[in-house]
Amino acid sequence: MIPKKACYLVIIFLWIGPSLFSDALMAQKDSLKSHQILLFPVLTKSIETSWSFGVASSSTFKFSKKDTASRTSNIQTIMLYSLKKQFVAAINGAQYFKNERYILNEQMSYSSFPDKFWGLGKHSPDSAEEDYTFQQYYIYLHLMRHLGNNIFAGVLFEYQNLLEVNYKKGGLFDQQQVVGRNGSKISGLGLSLTFDNRTNAFAPNSGSFAQIYFNHFNPIFGSEYLYTNFVIDLRKYISVSSKDVLAFQGYSYSNIGNEIPLRSLATLGGMGSMRGYYDGRYRDRQQLVFQTELRHSFNKRFGAVAFGNIGDVGHNFTDFSLPDLKYTYGAGLRYAINRSEKLNLRLDYGIGPGKNHGLYFELGEAF
Numbered sequence: 001m002i003p004k005k006a007c008y009l010v011i012i013f014l015w016i017g018p019s020l021f022s023d024a025l026m027a028q029k030d031s032l033k034s035h036q037i038l039l040f041p042v043l044t045k046s047i048e049t050s051w052s053f054g055v056a057s058s059s060t061f062k063f064s065k066k067d068t069a070s071r072t073s074n075i076q077t078i079m080l081y082s083l084k085k086q087f088v089a090a091i092n093g094a095q096y097f098k099n100e101r102y103i104l105n106e107q108m109s110y111s112s113f114p115d116k117f118w119g120l121g122k123h124s125p126d127s128a129e130e131d132y133t134f135q136q137y138y139i140y141l142h143l144m145r146h147l148g149n150n151i152f153a154g155v156l157f158e159y160q161n162l163l164e165v166n167y168k169k170g171g172l173f174d175q176q177q178v179v180g181r182n183g184s185k186i187s188g189l190g191l192s193l194t195f196d197n198r199t200n201a202f203a204p205n206s207g208s209f210a211q212i213y214f215n216h217f218n219p220i221f222g223s224e225y226l227y228t229n230f231v232i233d234l235r236k237y238i239s240v241s242s243k244d245v246l247a248f249q250g251y252s253y254s255n256i257g258n259e260i261p262l263r264s265l266a267t268l269g270g271m272g273s274m275r276g277y278y279d280g281r282y283r284d285r286q287q288l289v290f291q292t293e294l295r296h297s298f299n300k301r302f303g304a305v306a307f308g309n310i311g312d313v314g315h316n317f318t319d320f321s322l323p324d325l326k327y328t329y330g331a332g333l334r335y336a337i338n339r340s341e342k343l344n345l346r347l348d349y350g351i352g353p354g355k356n357h358g359l360y361f362e363l364g365e366a367f
Contacts, residue, residue, distance in 0.1 A: 035061040036338070044080060046271060047278045047358035048115070052082035058363070060341055063098060070096040071201045072341050076363070087112040094201060100146055103154075107140040115280065119172045120265075122282055122313050122324060126355065132167035136160065136263065142213075144194060154192035158215050159222075161185045162263050179225070180261030187222040188229070190215035198237060203295070203342040203365050205245045209235040217257075217264075227257025229264065235367055245295040249273075249367045253287040254317070260285055266313050268326060269356075272366050274309045276328035276350030276357050284313040288320055291367065295334070303334035303344070307366070328352040332360075 037059045044052040056078040062070060075093035080086075090109035097103070114133045118124040137160070144154035163183045167173045173181040192213030198204035211233045217223040232252040239245055251273060253266045266287030269277030273289045289311030297303040308329040314320050332348035348360040 035059070038337075042078070042080070044082075044361055046360050047276075048270070048280075049080075049082040049086055050084050052080045052086070054078060054080035056363075058343070060338065060343070062096075067098050070098065070100045072096070074201070074343075084114050086114055096201075102146070103144040103152065105140075105142040105144075107138065109136075109138045111136045111138070116278060117167070117172060117283075118281060120176055120178065120283055121315065122284065122319065122326075124282060128172060130168050130171050130173075132165065132173070134162055134166075134263075135164045136162050142192065144192065150195055150197040152192075152194040152196065154194060154213070156190040156192060156213060156215055157188070158190070158217075159187045160263060162261070165262075178262055179259045180263065184261040184263070185222070185224050186217045186261060186264060188215045188217035189221055190229075198235075200342050203344055204237040204247075205239045206237050208237070209233070225257070225259050225261055227255055227260055227264075230254045230256070243297045247293045247295060247365075247367065249289075249291050251287070251289045251291075251311075255285045268311060268313050271360050271362055274311050274326065274328050274350075274352075275307070275330055275348055275360060275366065276309075276352040277326065278356070278358075281356070282313045282326070284315050284319075286314045286317055286319070288312060288314075288317075293366070295365075297334075300339050301336050303336075304332065305334065305346075305348070306331045307348070307350075309350075326352065328356065337363075 037057065039057045042054055042056045056076065059075045060072050062072055073095040075091065077091050079089045088109060088111050090107070092107050095104045112135045114131060117130050117132055118128045139157070139159040141157045142154055144152035146152055162180060165181060165183050167181060190213055192211060194211040196209050198207035198209055213231050215229045217225060217227050217229070219226065234250040236248045237245055255264065255266070265283045266285060267280040268274050268282040268287060270279030273291055289309065291307065291309040293305050293307040295303060295305045310325045310327045312320055312325050328350045330348055330350040332346055334344045334346050336342065336344050344365065346362050346365065348362070350360065351357045
């Protein structure tokens, strides 16, 4: 899933130590193979944050070293402060329980974040750019139960508390009467259905991932707004040679309701899709994105990618039209910090029309 409300995990390692430490652990006896912990300083750069610095950790493990059927679990933590005076503290992870009978995904974060807003809709002009700041607490939990044949049914919980929003009075937020511009609190429960036979959780070389879920936000659950969010996430990975993988993703994010708060709107751009656009350059109720990537491995440590994306936002799905679709393309480099788990550090540069372009240093693939 592409995170839309928690901005984090944009990471570049400052030294090669983590990979050496990882390789050393792999050479130890079996009891040490099941749990690897890396702690490291980080320096980051993205369109949204400029240069950031902080500390992060990555833990990969299996609940039982005898469990060869389950993929490796992971928990990542990070604390970052940027030159734009943005602060993010976050925990992100996926845990695969014995024989993958259950899978738990979680995202938890606190953000104090100066951001940008160009108004609502797919035609908002570059000249409309306004600055605003916010603080946000965010929790996302997704527990899935294996039903057999790589099919999972799940239950979701999402909580977001947006507070201390500061924006230009009389500007776009007020003119467009943006819901949640004075803060908001949402809480929702939902259900999911997932098919997942990917070979690896970090960088699959074959298999498919298909997930559909809805999350219903209601005052019954403590939400200030009543609406429902629907997501469809389809991915396919094809090994075209021993060194090349083709990856595809189709992603739909939609909201149904009369009032959708600011930080729950669909946004175009960011580190996970439409790389090259500022995350939030375009905002509206609905989003469609299609992206593809060719991944090439030079050896077990180094690789490169080329990617292309098309997508847009709209108030309704009838707003989408082929002539209006936005696009980006680009290329990147990969360095495996954990070769056995295919956990890559990636450096991507995305290019879109006009002034939309940017550099990304991140941990893990875009999708």
